[in-house]
Amino acid sequence: MNEQEARMAAQTAxxxxxxxxxxxDVDEDSRLRQDLELDSLDFxxxxxxxxxxxxxxxxERDYPAVATIKGLIAYLAAHG
Known part of the structure; x- marks a missing residue:
């Protein structure tokens, strides 16, 4: 999965x-739980x-790596 595909997958999810x-209106440095206000269940x-x-x-051990939108995109690109 390339970065553009990863970005689309993250945005869709x-x-x-x-x-x-x-x-x-969301910056890729935005934190999923704090800035997007996702609670534990939403995450x-x-x-x-x-x-x-x-x-x-x-x-679960990789959750800190996907705490931001940018981190999620990078994770998906690297593992997809």
């Missing part, structure tokens, strides 16, 4: 979990959505 978030749903949509499993 965030849109499914948090439909009220306008991705056009887990995001991880599950990514797994379902892309087949990329994000284990």
């Amino acid at each position: 965030i849109g499914k979990v948090a439909p009220d978030v306008d991705m056009a 887990l749903r995001l991880v599950e959505t990514i797994d379902t949509d892309t087949g990329i499993n994000i284990p």
Whole structure:
């Protein structure tokens, strides 16, 4: 998966979990839980959505690496 595909996958997953978030107004340095206000359950749903949509499993030990949108995109690009 290249970076553009990873960006689209991340945006799609965030849109499914948090439909009220306008991705056009969000910076890639935004933190998923703090800035996008995803609670623990939303974050887990995001991880599950990514797994379902892309087949990329994000284990709990890697959650700190995907704490930001930029980190999530980089993770998907590296593991996809």
